[in-house]
Amino acid sequence: MILPDVLTPGLHLVLCGTAPSRTSKEAGAYYARPGNLFWPTLHRVGLTPVLLRPAEYPRVLEWGIGLTDVNKTEWGSDAELSAAGYDPAGLVRKIEVFQPAALALDSKNAARAVLGRRVEYGLQPERIGPTRLYVLPSPSGRARNHWDIRPWEEVGAFVAALRAATAGLPGAKTEFGRNSRFG
Numbered sequence: 001m002i003l004p005d006v007l008t009p010g011l012h013l014v015l016c017g018t019a020p021s022r023t024s025k026e027a028g029a030y031y032a033r034p035g036n037l038f039w040p041t042l043h044r045v046g047l048t049p050v051l052l053r054p055a056e057y058p059r060v061l062e063w064g065i066g067l068t069d070v071n072k073t074e075w076g077s078d079a080e081l082s083a084a085g086y087d088p089a090g091l092v093r094k095i096e097v098f099q100p101a102a103l104a105l106d107s108k109n110a111a112r113a114v115l116g117r118r119v120e121y122g123l124q125p126e127r128i129g130p131t132r133l134y135v136l137p138s139p140s141g142r143a144r145n146h147w148d149i150r151p152w153e154e155v156g157a158f159v160a161a162l163r164a165a166t167a168g169l170p171g172a173k174t175e176f177g178r179n180s181r182f183g
Contacts, residue, residue, distance in 0.1 A: 002075050003030055005068045006057065011100035012064035012159045013047070016091060018078055018110040019071035021140070029054035030067050035141030038106070041149065045156030064163070066100060070110045077142060078109045088114045095128040101162055103131050104155050107138035108146075121151040132158070 002020045023033040031038035032054035043051040048063050060067060074085040091114060095103055105111040111119040115126060115133075124133040136151045137143065 001072045003028070003067075003069065003072075005066070005072075005094065006030075006060060007066045007068060007094060007098050008061060009098050010064075011061075011066045011098065012162050013102045013104060013155065014066040014068060014095065014098070014100045015060075016067075016103060016105050016110055016114075017069045017138075018107050018113070019069050019081055019085070020075045022076055024054070025075040027054060030057045031139065033141065037139035037141075037147065041139055041152050045149070045152045046160055047156055064159070066098070068094065070105075070113050078107070086113045088116075092128055095131050099129055100131055102134060102155065102158060103128065104134040104136050106136045107140070107143065108135065109138075111135040121148065122154060134158075 002025050007014065017030070020030065021033045021036075024030060026032075039052050039054065042048045042060075042065075047065060048060065052059055057067060068091065070088060070091055071081055071085040072087060072090070074081050105114060108119055108121075111124075115124065119135045121135050121137060124135060126133050134151065134155050136155065137146050137148050139147075
């Protein structure tokens with residue numbers, strides 16, 4: 001495993017990439033490559049109230065967000081990864097165990113590996129148990145020609161609504177919990 005999963009039960013959102021870049025592997029941190037829009041985008045769309053540095057990645061749990069990758073054994077660009085390194089079944093098992101409100105696959109390559117079909121950005125018709133599935137444009141600098149923040153804003157709005165719905169409910173877990181009507 002190149003980078004450890006950042007997962008716990010009851011998350012609002014798990015963000016899943018394809019695999020760490022060389023820079024992320026060397027830094028021991030998610031989305032560490034200069035020019036990657038991941039951390040600024042999380043802040044811009046309201047998923048984190050502060051702009052995190054890659055080394056601060058475990059802090060995403062503070063806001064009910066988790067991190068993982070479809071390929072946990074290799075690193076590099078998508079073109080450098082082997083088909084054998086992808087583990088969509090393992091990802092599905094993790095999501096079944098942790099049951100976040102949503103899983104967002106942050107590249108079409110990751111999404112195709114998991115869903116086994118062509119994908120478009122946004123909310124997908126499939127679910128993993130109660131978990132909604134989204135496909136987001138890759139924040140990688142290498143994928144800049146496909147960048148569109150709107151699907152990220154959609155996920156940010158979903159999480160904001162979830163946070164608002166759970167914030168004032170009696171007995172609700174306001175930090176990591178979720179209201180069952182969103183499941």
